[in-house]
Amino acid sequence: MDWAMKLLVALLALVAPGFSLENGLMRTPPMGWLAWERYRCSINCHEDPDNCINERLFMAMADRLAEDGWRELGYVYVNIDDCWMALQRDEGGVLVPDPERFPSGIRALADYVHSRGLKLGIYGDMGSMTCMGYPGTTLATVALDAQTFASWGVDMLKLDGCYSSSLERALGYPAMAKALNNTGRPIGYSCSWPAYDGGLPPEVNYTLLADICNLWRNFDDIEDSWQSVLSIVDWFSEHQDVLQPMAGPGHWNDPDMLLIGNYGLSFEQAKAQMALWTVLAAPLFMSTDLRAISPQNVDILQNKLMIRINQDPLGIQGRRVLKTKHHIEVFVRPLSKDASAVVFFSRRTDMPYRYRTSLGALNFTGHALYEAQDVYTENVISGLTRDTDFTVVINPSGVVMWHVYPIVGKESLPWL
Structure with a gap:
C-alpha cells in the first residue's frame, strides 16, 4: 500500500460517520435467492427461454419462494445479478433494463415480487463496466443510480467492483451508502469492496465497512465445487481473528452463495455447507433452480432449527x-x-x-x-x-x- 492510499484510508476512517448507512435493515443475516451461481450471464432466451436472465425467471422464482414454504422461513429476497441491463444508458444517463428480456421494466418486476410478500434485489458495479461488460456505476453516476433503484422499488443493491481502481472503490462505496440514505427508501447494501482489495487490513478497513454496508463479500467468488467451498472455509478460518469481530446485527461477512441443489456437491457436502454457513452467521442466498430442486435438498435448506440458529438475534459469528x-x-x-x-x-x-x-x-x-x-x-x-x-x-x-x-x-x- 503506497503512502497516498494509506492517507486516503486514514481520512475515510475519520469521516466514516458522515457516510453511515442508516437503513435499520438486516439485523439478522439476510436470506433469499440470487441468480448468479446457477444462471450466470445466460441471455440466450430464444434457445433456452426458461433458463435465461429475464423477468420471467425472477417471477418464477418469486412464485416458488411464496408458494413452496420458503418465504415463511425467511427467504424473502429475489436478487437479480449481472446482465440485466441494456448495453447503453438512455439519453438522460439512466440505466435501462434490456428491453427484450425485461420488457415490463424493473418497476413492474418489483411490484410483482412485492405482491408475493417478497423483496427485490438488483446488481450494479462500482466501475466503468460490470464484470460482464454492461454499464457500470461511476463516481459521477452514484447518486443517479441510487435514485433510479429507489424509484423502481428495489429493496437491495449488490455493488460489485470490476473495472475499478482502489481509489474509485474507496470513494465510491461510501458515496453509494450516502446516496442510498438520501433516497429515503430502505435499501439493503451488499458491498464487494473487500474482495477486490485482498480482503484483509490494512487495505481493507472493516470498521468503515461495518458502518456503510449491510454485508460484504470478503473473498473469491464461489464455484459449484466442494474444493471451492473448502477454500472459502479455510480462508475464513485462517483469518477469523480479523473477520469474526466485525460481523453483527446489520453488518455481515458474506462467504457467498449456497450451492445446494446444483451439481457440484454430494448430499453430505450440501449438509456441510449449510451447517458451516450457519455457524459463520452468513447470509443465506440460494442459487439454484427452485422449480426442480429435489426434496432432499429442500429438507436441508428448509431445516427450521438450522434457520433459527442462523437468525439468532445476538448475531455473533462462530x-x-x-x-x-x-x-x-x-x-x-x-x-x-x-x-x-x-x-x-x-x-x-x-x-x-x-x-x-x-x-x-x-x-x-x-x-x-x-x-x-x-x-x-x-x-x-x-x-x-x-x-x-x-x-x-x-x-x-x-x-x-x-x-x-x-x-x-x-x-x-x-x-x-
Whole structure:
C-alpha cells in the first residue's frame, strides 16, 4: 500500500460517520435467492427461454419462494445479478433494463415480487463496466443510480467492483451508502469492496465497512465445487481473528452463495455447507433452480432449527476452535439464552469417523448441565456436563451439528 492510499484510508476512517448507512435493515443475516451461481450471464432466451436472465425467471422464482414454504422461513429476497441491463444508458444517463428480456421494466418486476410478500434485489458495479461488460456505476453516476433503484422499488443493491481502481472503490462505496440514505427508501447494501482489495487490513478497513454496508463479500467468488467451498472455509478460518469481530446485527461477512441443489456437491457436502454457513452467521442466498430442486435438498435448506440458529438475534459469528490431526475440525457459535451451535466437520474421504471429545475440550466453561439436539436428525443428547465424554460419528466430507443449551427444567429450553 503506497503512502497516498494509506492517507486516503486514514481520512475515510475519520469521516466514516458522515457516510453511515442508516437503513435499520438486516439485523439478522439476510436470506433469499440470487441468480448468479446457477444462471450466470445466460441471455440466450430464444434457445433456452426458461433458463435465461429475464423477468420471467425472477417471477418464477418469486412464485416458488411464496408458494413452496420458503418465504415463511425467511427467504424473502429475489436478487437479480449481472446482465440485466441494456448495453447503453438512455439519453438522460439512466440505466435501462434490456428491453427484450425485461420488457415490463424493473418497476413492474418489483411490484410483482412485492405482491408475493417478497423483496427485490438488483446488481450494479462500482466501475466503468460490470464484470460482464454492461454499464457500470461511476463516481459521477452514484447518486443517479441510487435514485433510479429507489424509484423502481428495489429493496437491495449488490455493488460489485470490476473495472475499478482502489481509489474509485474507496470513494465510491461510501458515496453509494450516502446516496442510498438520501433516497429515503430502505435499501439493503451488499458491498464487494473487500474482495477486490485482498480482503484483509490494512487495505481493507472493516470498521468503515461495518458502518456503510449491510454485508460484504470478503473473498473469491464461489464455484459449484466442494474444493471451492473448502477454500472459502479455510480462508475464513485462517483469518477469523480479523473477520469474526466485525460481523453483527446489520453488518455481515458474506462467504457467498449456497450451492445446494446444483451439481457440484454430494448430499453430505450440501449438509456441510449449510451447517458451516450457519455457524459463520452468513447470509443465506440460494442459487439454484427452485422449480426442480429435489426434496432432499429442500429438507436441508428448509431445516427450521438450522434457520433459527442462523437468525439468532445476538448475531455473533462462530469460530473454528479445534483442528485435529485426524482431519476433524470443530466450529462453535455462541447463541442467545446461553446456547451454542457446534459443528463437527470431517475433511476425511475414507469412511465415517468416530470422534470422541467433551464440551470442556471445546472451550465450554462453568458447571451447567446441557442438552444437545442434533440439527439434522433431531435426536436429543441429555445429561452433558463440560466433563462428559461423548462420541459423534461424522461421515466423510460431512458434518454433525448440535444445538447445545443449558437446562434446569423443560421450561428453560430454547425454541419451545
